[in-house]
Amino acid sequence: MQEQEERVLNQETDLEQVIRQIRPLDEHAMEQAKKQWNSIAKPLHSLGKLEEHIIRIAGITGNPDVKIEEKALIVMCADNGVVEEGVTQTGQEVTAIVAENFLSGETSAAIMCKKAGARILPIDIGMAGKTKVPDYKVACGTRNFAKEPAMTREQALQSILTGVRIVEEQKKAGVALLATGEMGIGNTTTSSAVLAALLQIDPEKVTGRGAGLSSAGLSRKIQVIRQALALHKPDANDPVDVLEKVGGFDIGGLAGVYLGAAKMRLPVLIDGFISGTAALLACRLCPEAKEYMIASHKSKEPGMQILLKALGLSASLDCDMCLGEGTGAVAFFPVLDMAAAVYRQMSTFADIQVEEYQELGDK
Numbered sequence: 099m100q101e102q103e104e105r106v107l108n109q110e111t112d113l114e115q116v117i118r119q120i121r122p123l124d125e126h127a128m129e130q131a132k133k134q135w136n137s138i139a140k141p142l143h144s145l146g147k148l149e150e151h152i153i154r155i156a157g158i159t160g161n162p163d164v165k166i167e168e169k170a171l172i173v174m175c176a177d178n179g180v181v182e183e184g185v186t187q188t189g190q191e192v193t194a195i196v197a198e199n200f201l202s203g204e205t206s207a208a209i210m211c212k213k214a215g216a217r218i219l220p221i222d223i224g225m226a227g228k229t230k231v232p233d234y235k236v237a238c239g240t241r242n243f244a245k246e247p248a249m250t251r252e253q254a255l256q257s258i259l260t261g262v263r264i265v266e267e268q269k270k271a272g273v274a275l276l277a278t279g280e281m282g283i284g285n286t287t288t289s290s291a292v293l294a295a296l297l298q299i300d301p302e303k304v305t306g307r308g309a310g311l312s313s314a315g316l317s318r319k320i321q322v323i324r325q326a327l328a329l330h331k332p333d334a335n336d337p338v339d340v341l342e343k344v345g346g347f348d349i350g351g352l353a354g355v356y357l358g359a360a361k362m363r364l365p366v367l368i369d370g371f372i373s374g375t376a377a378l379l380a381c382r383l384c385p386e387a388k389e390y391m392i393a394s395h396k397s398k399e400p401g402m403q404i405l406l407k408a409l410g411l412s413a414s415l416d417c418d419m420c421l422g423e424g425t426g427a428v429a430f431f432p433v434l435d436m437a438a439a440v441y442r443q444m445s446t447f448a449d450i451q452v453e454e455y456q457e458l459g460d461k
């Protein structure tokens with residue numbers, strides 16, 4: 099028992115250290131990037147959010163010479179004990195099947211990554227069984243939170259620290275832009291529970307059909323989440339407690355990815371409802387981490403709007419997608435590639451010898 103307490107204390111210290119290393123963006127680099135955009139021969143600010151994203155990437159890396167070369171999608175794969183309660187349309191076995199298909203290139207996200215020139219990195223952060231997916235297992239799935247806490251505090255901290263470690267490894271491997279994704283039957287139930295707990299709102303407001311749940315299933319899902327929140331009373335001021343009581347290893351791992359990205363000064367794209375919930379958890383642990391996040395798309399899952407509002411971020415794509423795996427974030431890779439290409443390659447007002455237009459626009 100004492101040994102376990104010591105391990106948890108050490109993990110808490112490790113997490114505090116990660117958080118302490120997260121710094122604000124580089125204002126000087128952002129000013130230079132703004133100047134670069136304003137010098138380009140086009141109406142001022144006419145590439146809208148694309149300009150803002152490039153400016154922010156300059157602030158994140160501390161370099162106004164924004165290049166987006168190596169891109170990678172991290173897909174956290176995990177199983178959720180709460181699936182026992184009949185809150186999903188398909189069985190838990192689907193998690194492992196889809197997870198292995200990331201390796202063979204036979205998932206939507208894998209095909210989209212190939213098209214976008216990005217690496218795909220599926221991670222087994224806690225699937226129930228053994229697969230060929232790289233093993234970073236915290237445990238073989240969480241417990242059923244309808245009956246007991248989903249995990250221990252030690253496991254919650256371990257999942258977050260694992261996400262941080264993976265980003266450190268990827269930065270060393272040369273990755274310059276990250277996207278988040280996940281695969282795990284039942285993870286819209288855990289996400290809705292975490293979100294309702296963090297925002298202290300009725301689960302009904304943030305619970306949807308996930309991967310195609312029936313109407314009867316949806317009512318049950320809301321009830322299961324309500325009862326679990328009443329049973330475990332997660333502390334909204336302690337995000338690790340929320341993760342421990344009603345979360346999942348994928349959510350913990352992704353929260354770690356956001357913190358790791360901020361620590362390593364890498365921009366990171368948020369995907370949909372589950373990835374976004376993990377982003378909010380990371381922001382609750384360290385509000386500065388938000389500056390390193392870019393929201394990609396507005397998932398069709400009904401809680402997404404509330405989630406984006408809570409994050410204070412706006413998502414650029416709205417394609418009625420709700421697939422997960424990171425597909426929305428990967429769909430935004432080519433858009434950012436194009437923004438960076440214009441930023442780097444376009445002729446300036448000086449090149450085309452137009453001065454007045456720029457001066458007018460500056461006023």
Ligand SMILES: O=C(O)c1ccc[n+]([C@@H]2O[C@H](COP(=O)([O-])O)[C@@H](O)[C@H]2O)c1
Nearest residue numbers: 282283284285286308309370371397422
């Ligand atoms: O990312 C989203 O917004 C999203 C919305 C609905 C479903 N999903 C995906 O569907 C799975 C979870 O759905 P469920 O019904 O099993 O909780 C999981 O593998 C997610 O990747 C993902």
Ligand SMILES: Cc1cc2nc[nH]c2cc1C
Nearest residue numbers: 188192196309421422423
């Ligand atoms: C087939 C299938 C693929 C998925 N990809 C992400 N979530 C998923 C859920 C199902 C059911």
